[in-house]
Structure formats: structure tokens, C-alpha cells
Amino acid sequence: MSSTTNGQWYPPEWPDRIRALANGELTPAEPRRAATVLLLRDAASGGPTVHMLRRRTSMAFAGGAYAYPGGSVDPRDERPVAWAGPSRAQWAVRMGVDPATAQTIVCAAVRETFEESGVLLAGPSAETVVTDTTGEDWEADRAALVAHELSFADFLGRRGLVLRSDLLGAWARWITPEFEPRRYDTWFFVAALPEGQRTLPQGPAASPGPGGTPGASTEADLAVWIRPEEAAAGYDRGELLMMPPTIATLRSLQPYATAADALGAAEAQNLTPVLAQARLVGGEIELSWPGHDEFTKHIAQDDDGAPGDGHSPSDGPGPSGGTPA
Secondary structure (H helix, E strand, O other): OOEEEOOEEEOOOHHHHHHHHHOOOOOOOOOEEEEEEEEEEEOOOOOEEEEEEEEOOOOOOOOOOEEOOEEEOOHHHHOOOOEEOOOHHHHHHHHOOOHHHHHHHHHHHHHHHHHHHOOOOEEOOOOOOOOOOOOHHHHHHHHHHHOOOOOHHHHHHHHOOEEEHHHOEEEEEEEOOOOOOOOEEEEEEEEEOOOOOOOOOOOOOOOOOOOEOOOOOOOEEEEEEEOHHHHHHHHHOOOOOEOHHHHHHHHHHOOOOOHHHHHHHHHHOOOOOEEOEEEEEOOEEEEEEOOEEEEEEEEEEOOOOOEOOOOOOOOOOOOOOOOOO
């Protein structure tokens, strides 16, 4: 079972895997490309809020952790779609990839946001956006996308919709540490909730908790709209479980007074990949994320070289890795 210190997720098998990697006994898994979206809306009282999902505790990866809508690139995300906003070539330059890869990542961001939250960043034209995605027909399409019975290109094509890439702003990029068995190369985007649209309810019908809404999902059991500073404070108190990319991006949103301000700042965000580094220092394993000192941890080992208790680091909150959401 994963353990936590403060609000961070800490798998007990990490020390053994880190040591195996340091000793050349572990071959890193190839990371899968993924995308996740920090969906924003301004609160009535002022200031932006962000849409977050709590992963079901039954999930094999980061169960119980709060995250954003997102997931892995589908190979079919490379299929041609009607496209508005910055070109694929422009996205490629911004993201440091080739145009075909840029399309798959942007398509994954828009598709996964619709699959997990019901919000669709697309419209009938390059200047419009869908205002209502409720109703049985929309839900049937969303379910088919989730089940991989329908490609995103076919979904947009048969509805005559244009993907609005201009509604996204690239914000950050995190790569799951090399010692993790499941690895993702994840691009984080920001987007504003389109006018007229609303997020789907998530989770069990009973007692969703403050700010949550009941509903159903295969991956999430709770959905909330929350101010970044409130979510970060909950993490610091150990009440909200998150992984480093999630809390780091939340903190990076705090300076912005509106969702529009955050979107306007996206172009200046650094997309240099953040990848954890692990090394043996004396009798400890040192784990760090470059540029994010709050996650640096020292994991004590016994005299025989084994991790002390395999569950918690010797100082501060436990670490966690990059995820697709």
C-alpha cells in the first residue's frame, strides 16, 4: 500500500527500485506521452478556481490522489481533425516536438478533458465553441470515446466540429521518474471553462463532501472547483493527497488574479521537462526534482543497504512522480 507524509503520495517500493536503478539492475520503462488540463473558471467572489478530480482509491496508480483531467495519448489522436488556432507547426516549436507529435498531444488534451469532465474545447467554427455538452447523445459519444469505440477525429468529424487549440496554453512538462514501473511524459495545459458549459458530476451519490458533486466515473470519485491557494493549503496540511506535478502546477497558478491572466501567461512558461534524479549519498538515497527543492528527500538505509522501513523518507513530505493527470 502507498504511504503518505503530509499530502504527498509515497509508494513503499520506491527505495528498492531507486537502489536497483542506481546499481544498474533496473531498465527504465519507456514513458508514454500524455496530456492533462488545468481547467479554470473565475469564482463569483473573484479569482480563478481549478477543476480537480480525486482518483478512486481502487486505481493502481496514485489512488486517492487529487489530479486534473487527463490521460495518455491514443494512437488514433494522430488522425486528421479540423483545426483552429496556432498551427501544428507552431505548437511543435512551442513544445519542442515534431508537428505530428504536437497534434497527438493537443488532441489528447482536448479529448481527455471531454472524457473526464464533459468539457469540450471545440466548436462549429474557428471562432465559436460548443455551449452545451449535456444530453444523452453527448453522453453516448463520451462513453464511446472512453471505451475506445470511437476515435476523437471521427467524433469531431461527424458533429462538424473544429478543435480550438487556441483555447489551450502549454504550461509545464513532467516526466515520471526512471524508477517507476508506469512512466508518462506529460504536458500540462491551462484552459478556461467555455461559457455555457459545465463539468460533469463525479463520484458516488452519497456524501460527496464540501464543494464536491455526486455522479459516476470509472477513475474519479469526487470532483471539486477549488482555488489553487486553498488546494495547496490542504496539501500542506496533509488533507489533500497530490503528486509533485500537481502541487507544483497549483502553486504556479497562485499569482494570477483571473483565468484570463493565467492563460495570458502560458506562452512564457518553461516547458523544460522536469525529471526526478535519484542517487546514493552515504547511507541515504537522495531523491530530487530539479527546480523544485520542496520535493528533495533523503531516504535512510539500513547498514546492509536496504531502505530503513521502506515507507517514509527521513525528512519532510514523501515524494511522488509525474503522472498523466
